[in-house]
Amino acid sequence: MFENCTHNICIVTGHFGAGKTNFAVNLALREKLSGREVTLVDLDIVNPYFRAADNRAELEAAGVRCILPEFANTNVDIPTLPPEIYSALEVYEKPTDRLTIFDVGGDNGAVALGMYRRFFEEYGYDMLCCVNCYRPLTATASDALESLREIEDCSGMKITGIVNTSNLGDETTTEDILDSLSFADELSELAKVPVVCTAVMSETAEKLSGVKNIYPIRQITKRMY
Amino acid sequence: MAKKVLMKGNEAIAEAAIKSGCLYFFGYPITPQTEISEYMAKRMPKVGGLCLQAESEISAINMVMGAAASGTRCLTSSSSPGVSLKSEGISYIVGCDLPCVIVNVQRGGPGLGGIQPSQQDYYQATKANGHGDEQIIVLAPASVQEMAQLTSEAFDLADIYRMPAMILADGALGQMMEPVDFELTSKREIPEKTWATNGTEGKRPKNIINSLYMNPNDLEDSIIARYKRYDEVAEKETKYEEYKCDDADIVIVSYGITARICKTAIAAARAKGIKVGLLRPITLWPYPKKPLLKLADSAKHFLVVELNMGQMVDDVKVATECKKPVSFFGRTGGVIPSPADVLAEIEKIAGGLN
Incomplete structure (x- = not known):
């Protein structure tokens, strides 16, 4: 189990393009393997393409329940959020048994969280912020802090953990990951929020055995051509 | 730290524009190019520029005309239906001989169409973006890196030839993320803008920016002068990529995101012993006629692949002077073919050649 997620929500x-969806999908599959009942909610109201809905078949085959916007990957500009989402907010007696993951759209896409806030606050939640220092608008800890605060303001909720998803796509090197660690620590200090892990492609993760809190992931979300 | 950054294609356009000295962005949101506006809204105030969301695309292009008249570098962006709205303004800008950069991150049409990627605005961009005898430069990037580089080049070309330049991308390129190195963008010498209406300070006669002519002969003269400039652009600024064409029996002609799909298909076809190559126009106007005519001697067949119903086919026929058969394969309305679909088409043609 992902020790840093102690609640069942x-x-x-994160800033758009940080790698949220890929992290969320990896987390869902891993937690399912560890024996939890996992639901993944695609709450992205920002991105027209490249979303969790692309991975529905793989997720469902693994036994992860998916709740997707009704019009994801169609020509409807604004995906509507299905009422089914409320069913994923039920109170669970043993938090460790179940996990509901919300994959939220970038930046002000976090506004979509607002309508469920009272449930989150009542049942308790972990709210992770993915940050990638190779994205130009979150390249420095202070810029990343600005993005993190914007997400908090839009959602009216507090970030509880930072996930360092720093990467340069297919060109990511071990050095790029090592270089990103101090950025994540600096952001953590500024935001007063702990870094819960550094998410790294498994082939790179193997070379980083000495680094703490490495969370190996694989590229699951869609790549084009 | 790595010197590259990871960007969406739309962001790469916006950042490249800022790095090229663009100080004004006027736009109106539309999927799948809205990240350009969002990026500009965040970055422009930090570089002393202005990002303004106009009340419509028509308004945005007319703001571009005003800003361009002052000699300042400016940009507008939209997606297909929004670019249609800009067409009147584009024609006026051409008539005024003003430089600017226009971005079209194409989506499915006609009408409101859809939000998925397309290349259905080829005719519009290269032949009929506005009324009158007029032309704009059209650049077709095929990667996020090229989104950045061609944006930078578009600003230079627009200034050098005093005409609009368009980045004709598509939703896939706009949304996909790849590493970008901005140091790879080149800078060219830009002539002084002696025509700009930026204040005489009492030191020079006033400049007038106008597309209305009282005398038809003067209007004709202005058009002929402009067409001489177009000839110069065609002579000096045509860009293309030739990929495995030397021994190719079949030459695919494809641009933008589709050219990438074709390259994957070409690798698969070559593994099966089919000699196939790619001519990728980087400038859709001026069109790479000369290299295509040359390939018409060695190749046996041309296959045009686009995300539309075959809008570039006639350009290939004209360029190759119909010396060899030209066929078409494509999907449209926001549907993207797979490399396997293109490979099947290549195999069908190869079967007919033997």
Whole structure:
């Protein structure tokens, strides 16, 4: 089990393009393997393409329940959020048995969380913020802090953990990951929020055995051509 | 730290524009290019520029005309239906001989169409973006890196030839993320803008920016002068990529995101012993006629692949002077073919050649 997610609601947010969806999908599959009942909610109201809905078949085959916007990957500009989402907010007696992951759209896409806030606050939640220092608008800890605060303001909720998803796509090197660690620590200090892990492609993760809190992931979300 | 950054294609356009000295962005949101506006809204105030969301696309292009007249670098962006709205303004800008950069991150049409990627605005961009005898430069990037580089080049070309330049991308390129190195963008010498209406300070006669002519002969003269400039652009600024064409029996002609799909298909076809190559126009106007005519001697067949119903086919026929058969394969309305679909088409043609 992902020790840093102690509640049964885990909200994955971050600046758009940070790698939220890929992290959320990896987390869902891993937690399912560890024996929890996992539901993944695609709450992205921002991105027209490249979303959790692309991975529905793989997720469902693994036994992860998916709740997707009714019009994801169609020509409807604004995906509507299905009422089924409320069913994923039930109170669970043993938090460790179940996990509902919310994959939230970037930046002000976090506004979509607002309508469920009272449930989150009542039942308790972990709210992770994915940060990638190779994205130009979150390249420095202070810029990343600005983005993190914007997400908090839009959602009216507090980020509880930072996920360092720093990467340069297919060109990511071990050095790029090592270089990103101090950025994540600096952001953590500024935001007063702990870094819960550094998410790294498994082939790179193997070379980082000495680094703490490495969370190996694989590229699951869609790549084009 | 790595010197590259990871960006969406739309962001790469916006950042490249800022790095090229663009100080004004006027736009109106539309999927799948809205990240350009969002990026500009965040970055422009930090570089002393202005990002303004106009009340419509028509308004945005007319703001571009005003800003361009002052000699300042400016940008507008939209997606297909929004670019249609800009067409009147584009024609006026051409008539005024003003430089600017226009971005079209194409989506499915006609009408409101859809939000998925397309290349259905090829005719519009290269032949009929506005009324009158007029032309704009059209650049077709095929990667996020090229989104950045061609944006930078578009600003230079627009200034050098005093005409609009368009980045004709598509939703896939706009939304996909790849590493970008901005140091790879080149800068060219830009002539002084002696025509700009930026204040005489009492030191020079006033400049007038106008597309209305009282005398038809003067209007004709202005158009002929402009067409001489177009000839110069065609002579000096045509860009293309030739990929495995030397021994190719079949030459695919494809641009933008589709060219990438074709390259994957070409690798698969070559593994099966089919000699196939790619001519990728980087400038859709001026069109790479000369290299295509040359390939018409060695190749046996041309296959045009686009995300539309075959809008570039006639350009290939004209360029190759119909010396060899030209066929078409494509999907449209926001549907993207797979490399396997293109490979099947290549195999069908190869079967007919033997």
